[in-house]
Amino acid sequence: MSTGRITDPPSSEAFVAFPDGFGSRFIVTVDTEEEFDWTAPFSAEGFTLDAVPELGTFQRFCEEYGVCPLYLIDYPIATSPVAAEVLGEAVRAGRADVGIQLHPWVNPPHDEAISTHNSFAGNLPEPLERSKLAVLRDVIERNFGRAPRVYRAGRYGVGPATAPILLDHGIAIDTSVRARFDYSSGGGQNFRDLPVRPWWVGAPGRLMELPLTTVFWGLLRRYGPILYPKLWRAPRLRGLLSRLGLLERIPLTPEGASAVEAIRGIDMALREGVPVLVFSFHSPSLQAGHTPYVRNAADLAALYDWWRTVFAELARRGVRPTSVAEIMAAARLA
Helix, strand or coil, X not given: CCCCCCCCCCCHHHECECCHHHCCEEXXXXXXXXXXXXXXXXXXXXXXXXXXXXXXXXXXXXXXXXCCCEEEECHHHHCCHHHHHHHHHHHXXXXXXXXXXXXXXXXXXXXXXXXXXXXXXXXXXXXXXXXHHHHHHHHHHHHHCXXXXXXXXXXXXXXXXXXXXXXXXXCCEECCCECCCXXXXXXXXXXXXXXXXXXEECCCCCEEECCECEEEECCCHHHHHHHHHHCCCCHHHHHHHHHCCCCEEEECCCCCCCHHHHHHHHHHHHHCCCCEEEEEEEHHHHCCCCECCECCHHHHHHHHHHHHHHHHHHHHCCCEECCHXXXXXXXXXX
C-alpha cells in the first residue's frame, strides 16, 4: 500500500488495475489559466485573459476527434464569465471535463507573502492550502455546474498535506505528479523516481494518482532514471545523446516536444504498458504571444498540426480517448 503522501513512491500493490478490455487509452489535460509573464516575479495582479475565447476553438477541434478534454481551471478562469460561457455547455453535456488547478498567488484568501517558495501550494501552511482549494472548488462548481473531481497543483506543487485536503473536498484523482521531472531546486517537489502508471495514494480506492506521461527513449533508456539527472547541467551532451538515439526524455506535450518525439513517446509508453497516456499543455498557448511555445501564427498552426498528427497516431495504434468518468468507473483495486 502507498502511504498518504503523493510524492512517496508506491508499492507494487498500490498500482491501479484496469479490466482487460480497457487497454491503453489517452486523456488530454489543459492547464487552463491566465496569461502572465513566466519570467517575471509572481504577482496577484497584472495578468490577462485574452486567450479564453480560444478555448472554444480547441474544444470544437477536440470534438471532431471524439476527444473529451479535461480543463484544469484556476481561479481567474473559474471566475471569468467568458470562460463559463465558452465551456459551460460542453461541460454540462459531458463533452468536456473540468477540474481544479491551484495557482496560490492569484487565489484567495491572500494570507501569504507572494514568492517563488509560496507559488507551490504544498509549501503553504495546511490551513491556507485547504482554504484556497475550498474557495476554488466551490467557485468552479457554482460557475460551471459540475463539482470537480480532479486536481492538479499549479507548478506541480503538491505537499505533505495535499492528499487529505483533496479527499476532504471530494477529489477522486490527483494529476499533479510530473513523473521523471525534478522541481526541488526551485522549492518544488522531486518526481524523478515516481512511475507513470496510476496508483492509489494511501488507502486503495480513495485517491488515485494519475501522473503526466513522460518516458525515456533511446538505446540507453533503461538507464534514463540514473543518467538523465546527471546530465541536467550539460544540455549540449543531452542534445548529443538525443541526436545519436541514445537517450531522450519525452513528455507528452506539444510544448517543447515535436510530433516526431511525441510518437516515440507514445510507442515507449505503450511498450511499458501505461494504461492511461496523459497529455498536457497550457491554455495561453492557444493564442499567439503568451507562451514561449506559441509566439506567432505559424507556431499556433503548428500546435494544432501537432495534435492532428498525434491523434492520428493514437488512432492507428488503437489507443482510444477516455474521460474522467470512464477512468473512475474502470479503476479496480490491484
